[in-house]
Amino acid sequence: MLELLAQAPSDTFFTHSPEWGWLIVFYFFLGGLAGGSAFLAGMLDLFGVAADRSMARVGYFIALVAIAISGPLLIIDLNRPERFWHMLIQSETGGLMVKWYSPISIGIWIVSLFALFVFLASLGALAELGKIPEASAALARGWLGKVIAAVCLILGLMLAGYTGGVLAATNRPLWADSPWIGLLFLLSGVSAGAAAMLIFGWGRTNAGSVAWIDRMDIWTILLELLVLIVIAATLGSLLGPLWGGVWGIVLVVGVVVIGALIPLLFYWRPRLVGRWSIPTAAALVLIGSFLLRAVIVLSSERI
Template identity: 40%
Template structure:
């Protein structure tokens, strides 16, 4: 009876990468402002990671349109009550923040750093927005499960934070360690985000009750429990607590968190459309 929007893999990727972009930028700005000079590498990686991701997000969003050449029509109106409308605007504004922050992250002059920190604090708002609005976008539809999920935005935000932090730590791992480069603090923040995400997920499911059937039963249940809960949250948390002094273990855990973040978007978007 009700119709689904036929949002498929491009939208899943957009939701996933947008979450990482928002989470990475937020982590960078917090590290920049509260961590000080010892976390400069975290800040720079976070800023530099969010920039291309936002660009990819924009491309995905445009390509997914029925008439991609009309993408600028999104900017014909501004509806503050409409997630799709403010989402398009916010993606553009956030893109500017990631660009400016990335450029400024190469400077070591005191005044530039002070400016970058302030810009980062404002940019966080847009990063958080990008990570969470996609959840609210789904919950503000007429479709069951999506519209029943009061915590969809909150859950996407928590996942965006944990995947953003995981992505930063993974890049730090791949580009080689440096003493005092903030790895431990990113990991600590990521552990907190993952625990918080688990709590939000539990409340999300409890509030949904039987409305969560699309992800709790049928073909998506195994992916949800096995892929997101076990592989994407529980195993990385165990790895973090058991072996968080070993960077290789931390890197494995980061990969699993990213896999889990992707599965979350995939399961939520695809389950009621199949």
């Protein structure tokens, strides 16, 4: 082992893996999806027209469900899950536990505040639909609705991107070797959020909203592909050990072809496989987004 280390392509190869496995991959995927859909919903609420409100509601509901699943995933992944609250409250003093220079510490506050505001936005949306008492509709109207939408928009982007910062603030191969992971996760999160909104909003919401979400997905997929190319081009001698095997195949086939190129083709030719082209493309984007997290997390974990 020491002989191999002596020829390691980067100082990051001397470290131990934190063993962040499939639970963290699922969380990174769902967190990105939640952040992306809340960002898009906030955009529609703040800068769209009244007809966009139905799609915005879909975005908030998706974000709420995704973040509700994310929380337990994060807790279960801890080796001492009963101590999850130590990240929020200092166990010795009872004070707030905030370390601005620790991405996980900042991230846990982003997740908590995001969950709160998406919950409020969803309450307003449910009241609008008559599912809960009318009083809660105030959360979706007037200045209060705008404030909640703006917070969801900003926290959504932070949630989609901070997980890249968590990986960067290590000394692990790939994560610490490339500065592009945060941007890649942010773009992929917005793309996944758009795809989920297309699946659940397709045929039920305003056609103009669907068209805008569709265009946002196209743009973010293209940018995501560009960033992936930059990462691969700048990894140099790390490329072989990281992506020379099965993870390289998953990246090319699962992320690039199935998760990006085929959906782009379907978005470009919406009648290619009949009326289901757009939802099919969106479903493939979700698969690609999940596989992207798996490749980024697990290809480094295996070294």
